[in-house]
Amino acid sequence: MNKTIYFIRHGETDFNKERIVQGSGVDSSLNDLGRQQGKAFFEKYKTIDFDVVISSKLQRTHQTIKPFIDTGLKWEQYGEINEINWGVHEGKKSSPDMINAYKAMIKEWGEGNLDARLEEGESAAELSERLRRFFDHVEQRPEKNILVCTHGRTLRCIMCLLKKQDLGEMENYRHSNTGLFLVHYKDGAYQVALENDTSHLEA
Numbered sequence: 149m150n151k152t153i154y155f156i157r158h159g160e161t162d163f164n165k166e167r168i169v170q171g172s173g174v175d176s177s178l179n180d181l182g183r184q185q186g187k188a189f190f191e192k193y194k195t196i197d198f199d200v201v202i203s204s205k206l207q208r209t210h211q212t213i214k215p216f217i218d219t220g221l222k223w224e225q226y227g228e229i230n231e232i233n234w235g236v237h238e239g240k241k242s243s244p245d246m247i248n249a250y251k252a253m254i255k256e257w258g259e260g261n262l263d264a265r266l267e268e269g270e271s272a273a274e275l276s277e278r279l280r281r282f283f284d285h286v287e288q289r290p291e292k293n294i295l296v297c298t299h300g301r302t303l304r305c306i307m308c309l310l311k312k313q314d315l316g317e318m319e320n321y322r323h324s325n326t327g328l329f330l331v332h333y334k335d336g337a338y339q340v341a342l343e344n345d346t347s348h349l350e351a
Contacts, residue, residue, distance in 0.1 A: 153286070154193070154295045158208040158304055159185040164325065168241050170208075171234035172270070178211045185326040185349060199291035206231045209285035209297040212326065213229035216295060228282040231299035235269025258316035272315045275305050282310040283309070287333065303329060310338040 159182030163170045170176055178186065194215070200222045203209035210217070210225070237246050249266055256264035262273040279302065286294065286347045298306075304318040311333060322344050330342035 149290065149292065149336070151286070151289075151291065151333040152198070152293050153331045154198075155303060156189060156212070156294075156295070156297050157323050157325055157327050158206075158212045158297055159183060160325045161208050162221045166241065168239065169237045169246075171232060171238040171347055172206065172230040173233060173238040175206050176208055178208055182208070182325060183211065186212040187215060188348045188351060189326045189328070192351070193295075194219075196293060196295075198293050198295045200224060200289075201295045201297070202226060202229070204299060204302075206230055206299070209299070213295060213297045226280040226282055226285075229296065229298040229302055232275045232301045232305075233270035234266075235266040237269070239245065250301060250319075254319060256341055258289065260314070260316065264314055272305070272318070273277050275302070276309060276315055279305055279309060293309070303327075305342070307340065310340060 159178045161170065161176040161182055162179045163174060163176045165179065189212070198216065198221055201213050201216045202224050203213055205225045205227045236244055237250070240246065253264045257272050262276070263271045265271040300323040301318070303323050304321045305315065307321045307329065308315050308317050324344055324346050326349065327344035327346050328342055328348070329340065330343065332339045332341055
């Protein structure tokens with residue numbers, strides 16, 4: 149069945165603002181700006197006839213789409229679209245050593261070693277594997293208009309998967325808080341119509 153999927157990143161958290169690593173192990177809340185961003189997205193897209201809203205299992209995504217949930221729309225949560233696990237870096241403010249370790253891992257991914265990871269963290273291969281499971285599920289669903297709220301690195305990986313690009317290309321994708329990635333699924337293929345659109349924030 150053909151579908152239109154609206155993927156958005158969650159709104160801002162204080163951890164985003166203070167450049168503290170979140171990942172899947174830090175279940176932070178939106179700050180005031182993050183809630184305003186979620187409300188702005190709702191105001192622009194509330195007339196879309198969404199059949200279901202889907203979030204990760206982390207509360208910053210629930211809170212971002214809460215205005216849609218509050219209208220009575222069906223809401224489901226999937227751990228498969230949680231943020232990547234950044235291992236021992238989670239909950240810490242970036243240091244030079246952390247940045248160097250991160251850059252080394254990104255370089256490895258770019259060279260094709262998708263099993264590279266930060267200490268105790270998740271690899272690009274593992275992230276893509278669970279995202280493929282999520283898409284297998286979505287493709288079988290009956291709904292036509294789906295809103296999905298997820299995370300920055302997750303969205304980068306999603307874009308590579310949908311465009312059939314190497315995961316080493318993830319760094320080419322920007323992701324802003326509540327940035328919209330609009331995707332059409334037609335005849336078994338995906339077409340990306342918008343990337344990181346933040347026009348709802350300009351009002």
